[in-house]
Amino acid sequence: MNSIREAEAIFFDLDDTLYDHLMPFHMALKHCNLNLPAAKLEEVFKRVRYYSDVLWKVYTKGEISLDLLRIERLRYAFNEFGILLSKEQAKAIQERYVKEQQQIKAFPEILSFIQNLMKCKPIVGILTNGPADHQMNKIKILQIDQIIPKERIFISDSIGLAKPDKRVFQYIQKQMNIEPNKCCYIGDTWKNDIVPSIEAGWQCIWFNHRKRKPESHHIPHEIIMNYHDIFI
Ligand SMILES: [Mg+2]
Known part of the structure; x- marks a missing residue:
């Protein structure tokens, strides 16, 4: 049928x-000179979303701010792939990501x-x-x-x-x-x-x-x- x-x-x-769904993330990383191969990009993005869910529970308890959640989810995810992001780098990616989501x-x-x-x-x-x-x-x-x-x-x-x-x-x-x-x-x-x-x-x-x-x-x-x- x-x-x-x-x-x-x-x-x-x-x-x-x-x-x-991956494009805004891909473009944000590119803007910040972080070029990942397509397969890895998807894996990292999945982990960003995973940490987003984990940290959301912490946020709803009032233990972290939304801004910090958005930065830390990136740092945790990239860390799993051996890429250590500073808070400033993660903030720059996040800011660009928000802009790219509007496009x-x-x-x-x-x-x-x-x-x-x-x-x-x-x-x-x-x-x-x-x-x-x-x-x-x-x-x-x-x-x-x-x-x-x-x-x-x-x-x-x-x-x-x-x-x-x-x-x-x-x-x-x-x-x-x-x-x-x-x-x-x-x-x-x-x-x-x-x-x-x-x-x-x-x-x-x-x-x-x-x-x-x-x-x-x-x-x-x-x-x-x-x-x-x-x-x-
Ligand atoms: Mg879907």
Whole structure:
């Protein structure tokens, strides 16, 4: 069965599904004369995000400031790869990273793909994890807010549930009043996108543009490397 052809509701993940999530980090490092090979860049970035989560718990207890969290996550991550960053270096990378995040661009084919999809599907939306303002800001920079109506944009912090909790998918079904097998999710991350959408009974398309390996027995309904691979 062609998952997207039979679905009536299509939801997209945001980060690294609608735009290149690594690009702002890559550009920030380049600006600070830290050039890493592509494979290492992804590994370091993953560890930055890992430390971001770890330090977030420390921050919510009031033990460190948000500024320090953002600096220390970089220092911890780079340290794992034998690169010792001074606080000043980490601060410079962080400042540039924030600037680069304001310049993100949707994958070239994605806006027209969504527009075509909306001509033949009653429901097209986004489901993303993260702070509501931050995620919405990115959606605006990508100009996707001009295509997808606000009531079809679901951000974990606003609804109080986050992927990989499959209840977030069930929440959307309820809101949209639609059966799970009529829903299709498109995302890049195995643990957060593929596993819970399949377990919620959705169709799912793995946007595997980073050529990762499956991490469990789950089987996505389709695997694509770019949006030209999808026939609506
Ligand atoms: Mg993602």
